[in-house]
Amino acid sequence: MPTTNSLDVISSLCKRRGFIFHSSEIYGGINGFWDYGPLGCEMKRNIKEDWWKTTVRNREDVAGLDATIIMHPAIWKASGHLDTFSDPMSTCKSCKKLMRADQVWDILADGEIGQGLAALIVGGVDAGKVAGWCKGKAKGLAPNLAAVRDADALTAAFEKIKADPAAYADAQALYVLLANAKGSQPAVTPCPYCGGELTEPRPFNLMFKTVVGPVDDPANVAYLRPETAQAIFAQFQNVQVTSRQQVPFGIAQMGKSFRNEVTPRNYTFRSREFEQMELEFFIRPDEAVELICGTVTTMADSPDLSVPQASWGWEVWHKYWVEQRKAWIQACGLPKDSFVEYWQKPEELAHYARACVDIEYSFPFGVQELEGIAARSDFDLTQHQKHSGKSMEVFDEPLKLAAAKLDEAAKAAFTAKVSAEWATRGKDAEAARAFVAKLFEGKYVPHVIEPSAGVDRMMLALLCNAYEEQKLTDEKGKEDVRVVMHFSPRIAPVKVAVFPLVKNKPEVYNKAREIFGHLRRRCAAFWDEGGAIGRRYRRQDEIGTPWCVTIDFQTLDDGTVTLRDRDTMQQERLTLDQLKAKLEEALL
Numbered sequence: 001m002p003t004t005n006s007l008d009v010i011s012s013l014c015k016r017r018g019f020i021f022h023s024s025e026i027y028g029g030i031n032g033f034w035d036y037g038p039l040g041c042e043m044k045r046n047i048k049e050d051w052w053k054t055t056v057r058n059r060e061d062v063a064g065l066d067a068t069i070i071m072h073p074a075i076w077k078a079s080g081h082l083d084t085f086s087d088p089m090s091t092c093k094s095c096k097k098l099m100r101a102d103q104v105w106d107i108l109a110d111g112e113i114g115q116g117l118a119a120l121i122v123g124g125v126d127a128g129k130v131a132g133w134c135k136g137k138a139k140g141l142a143p144n145l146a147a148v149r150d151a152d153a154l155t156a157a158f159e160k161i162k163a164d165p166a167a168y169a170d171a172q173a174l175y176v177l178l179a180n181a182k183g184s185q186p187a188v189t190p191c192p193y194c195g196g197e198l199t200e201p202r203p204f205n206l207m208f209k210t211v212v213g214p215v216d217d218p219a220n221v222a223y224l225r226p227e228t229a230q231a232i233f234a235q236f237q238n239v240q241v242t243s244r245q246q247v248p249f250g251i252a253q254m255g256k257s258f259r260n261e262v263t264p265r266n267y268t269f270r271s272r273e274f275e276q277m278e279l280e281f282f283i284r285p286d287e288a289v290e291l292i293c294g295t296v297t298t299m300a301d302s303p304d305l306s307v308p309q310a311s312w313g314w315e316v317w318h319k320y321w322v323e324q325r326k327a328w329i330q331a332c333g334l335p336k337d338s339f340v341e342y343w344q345k346p347e348e349l350a351h352y353a354r355a356c357v358d359i360e361y362s363f364p365f366g367v368q369e370l371e372g373i374a375a376r377s378d379f380d381l382t383q384h385q386k387h388s389g390k391s392m393e394v395f396d397e398p399l400k401l402a403a404a405k406l407d408e409a410a411k412a413a414f415t416a417k418v419s420a421e422w423a424t425r426g427k428d429a430e431a432a433r434a435f436v437a438k439l440f441e442g443k444y445v446p447h448v449i450e451p452s453a454g455v456d457r458m459m460l461a462l463l464c465n466a467y468e469e470q471k472l473t474d475e476k477g478k479e480d481v482r483v484v485m486h487f488s489p490r491i492a493p494v495k496v497a498v499f500p501l502v503k504n505k506p507e508v509y510n511k512a513r514e515i516f517g518h519l520r521r522r523c524a525a526f527w528d529e530g531g532a533i534g535r536r537y538r539r540q541d542e543i544g545t546p547w548c549v550t551i552d553f554q555t556l557d558d559g560t561v562t563l564r565d566r567d568t569m570q571q572e573r574l575t576l577d578q579l580k581a582k583l584e585e586a587l588l
């Protein structure tokens with residue numbers, strides 16, 4: 001269990017030990033951009049390599065892709081990003097700050113104003129105390145709030161609170177009152193930074209724009225990709241043909257994405273430049289499965305999700321990927337009870353999506369999305385087919401053979417059944433008939449399940465989860481606090497640290513260098529010859545190094561070294577071969 005719920009504690013350790021720095025720090029930093037230091041970049045690389053190994057290398061049904069960040073702008077028109085990838089944005093008419101309109105109350109709660117108000121109303125709202133706050137502290141904190149600027153507004157607020165204190169028993173309700181006590185029409189949403197009036201929200205497209213080539217002309221505008229997924233759809237045919245994969249199969253990609261987030265916040269959680277690990281797993285439409293297998297397995301059949309089956313419909317594939325992703329998250333070191341599945345409600349789903357699950361982790365600032373797994377139907381490939389004029393259909397031999405076995409009556413019955421089912425989803429009969437006619441030729445546009453994860457969010461969750469402050473008492477009864485990061489060995493930035501017991505005895509020192517040389521060829525190893533062994537252990541505990549190896553005089557006699565375990569602090573003596581075998585087993 002992590003022993004801090006403070007993002008400040010985590011971020012200060014990350015800066016002090018070289019995990020994460022604010023980008024461009026010497027120039028005052030740039031909001032929403034973060035650099036990963038020596039340990040951070042090792043850890044991030046471990047997360048990505050683990051994802052790649054699990055998602056691509058260890059499977060026979062997934063191929064990889066590494067596409068460019070800037071792509072043809074038509075891709076973003078087809079995907080819908082140009083028209084709809086926006087957040088509602090408001091501006092404060094007084095302090096001019098921009099913010100996401102749907103985050104105003106979160107910003108208020110996190111900030112000094114919200115916390116001041118929350119403290120003020122503990123035990124009940126008192127009109128006198130509120131008036132005192134408006135005339136005192138609020139003059140510095142929220143100078144543009146109506147009740148702070150305007151004596152009449154304060155008097156009106158005072159009367160309203162006296163008449164019904166319970167109505168203002170939470171900070172948000174009280175703040176709204178202090179902005180609107182005189183009955184402003186329409187009601188003002190107060191700025192969470194200064195109390196000024198916010199503008200009506202308007203959509204703000206999150207894509208970063210740039211210009212390709214030397215001429216700064218609208219015709220040359222391009223965008224930094226806001227997600228890695230679209231390149232997978234755009235290259236679908238090339239990858240499918242060259243990898244000789246047949247549906248069901250997936251294409252995976254990881255890399256940088258960029259979103260001009262209106263209010264980047266919560267450390268690296270919402271950044272403007274971040275990395276994603278995305279898989280598009282292409283499946284047969286359920287109608288094709290039915291023709292081939294005579295049935296479609298749904299979750300109502302309680303299927304065994306361990307080995308994919310040809311009869312699985314989209315619902316089972318979706319659940320399969322939810323389980324696969326949860327297993328990976330756990331294998332990286334997040335305990336099962338630290339994250340939850342949030343199944344989006346039908347009214348929250350995009351119009352083309354059939355289901356979407358967010359995996360949410362309990363971050364110090366609340367339960368928030370770590371990654372999402374969406375069943376996106378054939379929307380993406382169909383859009384690119386429409387906009388590019390290039391076919392995104394696949395030919396499915398087993399489907400053609402299955403359809404060839406049907407006589408005309410069976411084909412007509414199947415067509416009628418599909419049309420009726422499509423009608424329940426508001427799709428017209430003509431489209432259903434055209435779709436089924438293609439199925440009988442063995443052709444369709446694949447549907448897709450999309451597990452989409454963020455590297456930075458995963459890393460932040462692992463950092464928060466790993467942190468522990470342990471109170472220790474030594475043999476002399478002296479108390480001490482040990483900070484230890486309990487990273488799983490596969491994610492830890494340094495796997496093993498090597499210490500010579502003494503540095504002024506060449507035999508011990510050289511032996512230690514020799515052993516260090518052996519270990520660093522196998523995994524990320526760290527050399528430390530400075531200070532007492534106990535101090536060296538503590539330095540490694542704080543960066544989560546699972547093992548420390550000390551070379552001493554006994555090593556010269558019998559070839560054994562002392563291996564110290566980070567979590568138990570137990571020590572054992574092992575030969576070099578035993579040590580290598582132990583590391584190999586733990587890191588494989």
Ligand code: ATP
Pocket residue numbers: 227259261268269270271272274275276369370371372452453454455456457458
């Ligand atoms: P949110 O609702 O938190 O903005 P989203 O639903 O827009 O996230 P997706 O578009 O589904 O996110 O992106 C997939 C994953 O990419 C997210 O689950 C997250 O891990 C990561 N991600 C998205 N936006 C950011 C960001 N601004 N900073 C860091 N990671 C991000």
